[in-house]
Amino acid sequence: MDTFTALAxxxxxxxxxxxxxxxxxxxxxxxxxxxxxxxxxxxxKALREAGIVTARADAQRRIYRLTDDGLEELDAWxxxxxxxxxxxxxxxxxxxxxxxxxxxxxxx
Numbered sequence: 001m002d003t004f005t006a007l008a009x010x011x012x013x014x015x016x017x018x019x020x021x022x023x024x025x026x027x028x029x030x031x032x033x034x035x036x037x038x039x040x041x042x043x044x045k046a047l048r049e050a051g052i053v054t055a056r057a058d059a060q061r062r063i064y065r066l067t068d069d070g071l072e073e074l075d076a077w078x079x080x081x082x083x084x085x086x087x088x089x090x091x092x093x094x095x096x097x098x099x100x101x102x103x104x105x106x107x108x
Contacts, residue, residue: 003073006050011035012043016066019053023065026055 006012011033018029030040044064047053052070055062 001046001049003050003052003071004077006046006052007074009043009046012047015040015043015047016052019064019066023063025058026062026064029064 007016014033015029018024018032026037026041026044029044030037033040044053044055048055050070051067053064054067055064057063
């Protein structure tokens with residue numbers, strides 16, 4: 001599963017937000033959602049497959065955390081799109097400034 005597909009689900013985004021606060025044991029994480037533990041496990045599996053979260057064993061518990069580079073694909077896409085919008089907004093700003101200058105010139 002790719003990053004964008006994984007992030008399309010609101011439950012997965014909530015899991016990511018929770019894990020952004022720090023590592024969390026599966027039981028603690030699952031208790032925060034109004035769904036079965038197997039359903040939470042499936043969401044975590046999707047996030048693991050997308051490379052967004054990782055799990056480690058701690059005795060009988062599974063501890064989940066965000067990976068260091070799990071959202072790089074999203075970050076790269078956002079930078080590209082942001083560059084597009086920055087360019088468009090800069091162009092709009094120039095056009096508006098030119099329009100203001102034209103109005104000032106015509107009123108003199």
